Amino acid sequence: MGLLFGGLWIGQNINLLPLGASANAPIYDELFKVLLTIGTILFLGMVVLVVYSLIRFRRRPGQTGDGAAIEGNLSLEILWTAIPAIVVLFVGLYSYDIYERMGGMQPLNHHANDASSHEHFNSGNGRIWGGIGSSSLATPQQSAAIPIDVTAMQFAFLFHYPKGDFISGELHLPKNQPVTLRMESKDVIHAFWVPEFRLKQDVIPGQPTILNFTPTKTGRYPIICAELCGPYHGGMRSTVVVEGAEEYQDWLLSNTKVSTSEK
Amino acid sequence: MTTITPINEDSKQESTVIESHADHRMFGLAAFLIADGMTFAGFFAAYLTFRAVNPLPTNAIYELELLLPTINTALLLASSATFHKASKYLKQTKNGLCQRWLMITAVLGVAFLTSQMFEYFTLPFGLTDNIYASTFYALTGFHGLHVSLGTIMIFIVWWQSRNPGGRITIENQFPLEATELYWHFVDGIWVILFVILYLL
Amino acid sequence: MTLANSSSNSEAIQKLQPTGWMKYISFSLDHKVIGLQYLVCGFIFYLIGGALAGAIRIELTTPISDFMPRDVYNQVLTLHGTIMIFLWIVPVVNGAFGNYLIPFYVGARDMAFPRLNAVAFWLIPPAGLMLISSYFITGAAESGWTAYPPLSITSPAAGQIIWIISVLLLGGSSIFGGINFIATILKLRQPNLKLMQLPMYCWAMLGTSILVVLSTPVLAGTLILLSFDIVAHTGFFNPSLGGNVIVYQHLFWFYSHPAVYIMVLPAFGLVSEILPVHCRKPLFGYTTMVYSIMAIVILGLVVWAHHMFTSGTPPWMRLFFTIATSFIAVPTGIKFFNWVATLWGGKISLNSAVLFSCGFIINFVLGGITGVALAQVPFDVHVHDTYFVVAHFHYIVYGGSVFVIFSSIYHWYPKFTGRMLNETLGRFHFLLTFIGFNLCFAPQHWLGLNGMPRRVAEYDPNFAFINQISSLGALLMAISTLPFLWNIIWSAFNGGIAGDNPWNALTPEWLTSSPPPIENWEGNAPLVTEPYGYGTINQEDLVEPTPESPSEESSQ
Numbered sequence A: 001m002g003l004l005f006g007g008l009w010i011g012q013n014i015n016l017l018p019l020g021a022s023a024n025a026p027i028y029d030e031l032f033k034v035l036l037t038i039g040t041i042l043f044l045g046m047v048v049l050v051v052y053s054l055i056r057f058r059r060r061p062g063q064t065g066d067g068a069a070i071e072g073n074l075s076l077e078i079l080w081t082a083i084p085a086i087v088v089l090f091v092g093l094y095s096y097d098i099y100e101r102m103g104g105m106q107p108l109n110h111h112a113n114d115a116s117s118h119e120h121f122n123s124g125n126g127r128i129w130g131g132i133g134s135s136s137l138a139t140p141q142q143s144a145a146i147p148i149d150v151t152a153m154q155f156a157f158l159f160h161y162p163k164g165d166f167i168s169g170e171l172h173l174p175k176n177q178p179v180t181l182r183m184e185s186k187d188v189i190h191a192f193w194v195p196e197f198r199l200k201q202d203v204i205p206g207q208p209t210i211l212n213f214t215p216t217k218t219g220r221y222p223i224i225c226a227e228l229c230g231p232y233h234g235g236m237r238s239t240v241v242v243e244g245a246e247e248y249q250d251w252l253l254s255n256t257k258v259s260t261s262e263k
Numbered sequence B: 001m002t003t004i005t006p007i008n009e010d011s012k013q014e015s016t017v018i019e020s021h022a023d024h025r026m027f028g029l030a031a032f033l034i035a036d037g038m039t040f041a042g043f044f045a046a047y048l049t050f051r052a053v054n055p056l057p058t059n060a061i062y063e064l065e066l067l068l069p070t071i072n073t074a075l076l077l078a079s080s081a082t083f084h085k086a087s088k089y090l091k092q093t094k095n096g097l098c099q100r101w102l103m104i105t106a107v108l109g110v111a112f113l114t115s116q117m118f119e120y121f122t123l124p125f126g127l128t129d130n131i132y133a134s135t136f137y138a139l140t141g142f143h144g145l146h147v148s149l150g151t152i153m154i155f156i157v158w159w160q161s162r163n164p165g166g167r168i169t170i171e172n173q174f175p176l177e178a179t180e181l182y183w184h185f186v187d188g189i190w191v192i193l194f195v196i197l198y199l200l
Numbered sequence C: 001m002t003l004a005n006s007s008s009n010s011e012a013i014q015k016l017q018p019t020g021w022m023k024y025i026s027f028s029l030d031h032k033v034i035g036l037q038y039l040v041c042g043f044i045f046y047l048i049g050g051a052l053a054g055a056i057r058i059e060l061t062t063p064i065s066d067f068m069p070r071d072v073y074n075q076v077l078t079l080h081g082t083i084m085i086f087l088w089i090v091p092v093v094n095g096a097f098g099n100y101l102i103p104f105y106v107g108a109r110d111m112a113f114p115r116l117n118a119v120a121f122w123l124i125p126p127a128g129l130m131l132i133s134s135y136f137i138t139g140a141a142e143s144g145w146t147a148y149p150p151l152s153i154t155s156p157a158a159g160q161i162i163w164i165i166s167v168l169l170l171g172g173s174s175i176f177g178g179i180n181f182i183a184t185i186l187k188l189r190q191p192n193l194k195l196m197q198l199p200m201y202c203w204a205m206l207g208t209s210i211l212v213v214l215s216t217p218v219l220a221g222t223l224i225l226l227s228f229d230i231v232a233h234t235g236f237f238n239p240s241l242g243g244n245v246i247v248y249q250h251l252f253w254f255y256s257h258p259a260v261y262i263m264v265l266p267a268f269g270l271v272s273e274i275l276p277v278h279c280r281k282p283l284f285g286y287t288t289m290v291y292s293i294m295a296i297v298i299l300g301l302v303v304w305a306h307h308m309f310t311s312g313t314p315p316w317m318r319l320f321f322t323i324a325t326s327f328i329a330v331p332t333g334i335k336f337f338n339w340v341a342t343l344w345g346g347k348i349s350l351n352s353a354v355l356f357s358c359g360f361i362i363n364f365v366l367g368g369i370t371g372v373a374l375a376q377v378p379f380d381v382h383v384h385d386t387y388f389v390v391a392h393f394h395y396i397v398y399g400g401s402v403f404v405i406f407s408s409i410y411h412w413y414p415k416f417t418g419r420m421l422n423e424t425l426g427r428f429h430f431l432l433t434f435i436g437f438n439l440c441f442a443p444q445h446w447l448g449l450n451g452m453p454r455r456v457a458e459y460d461p462n463f464a465f466i467n468q469i470s471s472l473g474a475l476l477m478a479i480s481t482l483p484f485l486w487n488i489i490w491s492a493f494n495g496g497i498a499g500d501n502p503w504n505a506l507t508p509e510w511l512t513s514s515p516p517p518i519e520n521w522e523g524n525a526p527l528v529t530e531p532y533g534y535g536t537i538n539q540e541d542l543v544e545p546t547p548e549s550p551s552e553e554s555s556q
Ligand code: HEA
Pocket: A042, A046, A083, A084, A085, A087, A088, C146, C259, C260, C261, C263, C264, C306, C307, C325, C326, C328, C329, C332, C333, C334, C336, C364, C365, C366, C367, C368, C369, C370, C371, C372, C373, C374, C375, C376, C380, C383, C384, C385, C389, C392, C393, C396, C397, C400, C401
């Protein structure tokens, strides 16, 4: 019992995660709490069992002879087959549900530009886009999500804003607006990771990938390349700036001007 | 209940050891062929995935004629049958006939390799043209390597089954049986290869 | 093809073998010699791999890249991963203990194919030396132990090719070993010995060898294709030539996920041998243990894509692999609960072997639980390729397999050498290792969750403090090797004489002298049908284990 409550308490009160700044971050943190709770209970339970056995059943000086010749116990075996089975079934279904809520089950490959997915983009029926999936080609221009093309190369990210047609080294996003990143790599595999968004997607040469999400908190967060891509892999970082709608528009405008005047 | 009982088997007696040993070598070979088959399975899986997801690039050539490979298939299948005949004759201690059929098998193997070479030289694409081409050469090449090895083994077995003087006799069939199993395996791989490379 | 048609063939072979310590550096055909060759060779590579880990941890004490150049860092971590997996864990848990123990357990005098066995071992030192020397000659491979293309195609080719050749040789060695184990267990078993009477380690090795035979060739094929891409400029995995990088990942993990069970199933088997002896209790739930091994083997073959959740795999695939992976917790859990039940109610000697085994249980459960968490797609998209994963697998490979290797050395050293190890030093070693290990790897979970990716030489300065703690733990681990080394070397000459069966164990390797004679038993091989009969078998039988009585031998 104490174990159960201890686990629950740790699961609910220990926060090991960084700030959550995207719409799927709270969902993620919910999953994390559940996993941490279950994990702690199981782990502490095993530790207590092992340590208790070692102390209680240790061989005392002068003691000889064998322990009881118990070779097995069917109902116990069934019990400890069933408990983990139920636990993993629960965890599996639960994380499926979480993933569904993040939008991850959306088959982006083929339906990214058909009507049904636009509905999700537009209607905002509580569905939060944090989904990731491979995609051949999407034309998200018509949707409400802001489309941005991401190019990764050794050792930098480039963000191309179709609206304004300019390229930036920093990713600027307006708060509470769904975004669609269409990512492709020029050379080797990289990965786009923003810990505060709880999102990661490999950026693969020759095979565009899509990442949808909605940032919810303003601030500057690191973009980290998470796939070994060469000597400077560790230095391949960028910044995502989440800002209010107006600042974002200003930024967009100023950049558009710059790039057109340069041309 | 007794836990520790000596068993009545004198393992220093070599005769039993030898007999059981022959068995194990066939078993070991079979296990090895399973492993080898998994290598091919990996290649097949790669090829099928490439086909499923990677479109042929524009302008790329990947055309295969069917005639030659079909003849090749026939050659290899026939060689399996002739090998089987050879090993049957060995069991009847007819070493001469055994040798003759082994030679026919070897000739079929050489014919296969020659016609495969011919195909390589006449194909309209090269190793590095596109992934289909590369995979085609990798698969047939790896298989061809197996056939070459098998053919060499058949020649050795042929030589060793000559009647006076050869080591392969009715008492010692292992080299012949092993080569036969290997040869059937190589044939089987070819059939799969033929289906997925040429027919699909 | 040589045939044993002269009746003295095997004796003649034995006579040609060198004796004394020389035999350990010869092409010996004796399974016990080969087993120890594997063990010592593996341990040397462990020290090298550990030294490389030390270099990694030194580099990571500061957030900037200062200890070594960045590309050298990548070479070091590639070598560290490759050496630890292919030259330390896999050869030792399979090759070393498998060769030493399996013939005893099935009641045979040697492995099914002694010559193949020796060849399998002798592939390892050249492969390992080649791999390490590549660092000095051309620069080692620098694309991680996973060698994902296109990075592995575009990074310096010489090192990568040497890496491929070494791994191919090591893979070949492990396939030969696997075939040999399957044949020995299934074919050389004493006629009256039933499969379900075998010690658990045999089952673990049978399962492992099946995995080896089924999955290692796929890695070999994949690496051959990769080498074509590098040398012949084909485009299998090169997107700029129309290739597909994801296919490589599928093929690679089709081997490398089973490989993690190749590293841990034999360890499970070893623990199942060690615990009953020192708890004086039968192994709990033998039958379920056997089934759970087989379940892990089957499930282990169909979960590989959990390493690729962020590689743009389609949703149905992620879902399938999440569920399949999670379910591995069930058979694994069965094994853990059975071990705890074996402890329960026993008369446990708290010696070094037991301590390391119990340390293993605790560490592995933590590593397994983080593994199940990683199997959940939504969780993994955040922590994939971060230090959380590094922590997960070190908890399993170090806290699991390496702890078991230490435990096994403490358990079987008296058999190997005829001498006892020093207990005090052993417990000291355990304490240092356990503390150092947890200090090193527990903080890495936090690092991963908070944004530190793996395989980086430079990182966010906010993580410096935690990384220093982790490095301190690594230092403790390095120090903890010293009492162990001292112990095994000193005890080989000065340890107490062990006698044939210092633990009063029931498994067959103890029913002969220590170290055992050339063909394992002076007389006939004993038939052991109850390797775990503690509590039922009379203590008197154990004090004087008489595998063969002279009268019975003369009766033939
Ligand atoms: C010996 C090696 C070993 C073993 C045995 C395992 C075992 C497991 N591993 Fe691990 N793993 C690695 C070595 C190993 N792993 C390595 C080296 C990597 C990184 C590779 C790389 O990228 O370089 C990796 C990476 C890795 C990933 C990919 C992470 C990523 O890159 O994003 C995942 C994801 O699913 C995973 C999952 C699991 C699971 C579910 C198990 C399960 O088998 C664990 C099962 C065990 C238990 C669960 C504990 C005991 C059970 C109980 C006490 C019952 C109750 C428990 C529950 C109900 C949960 N592992």
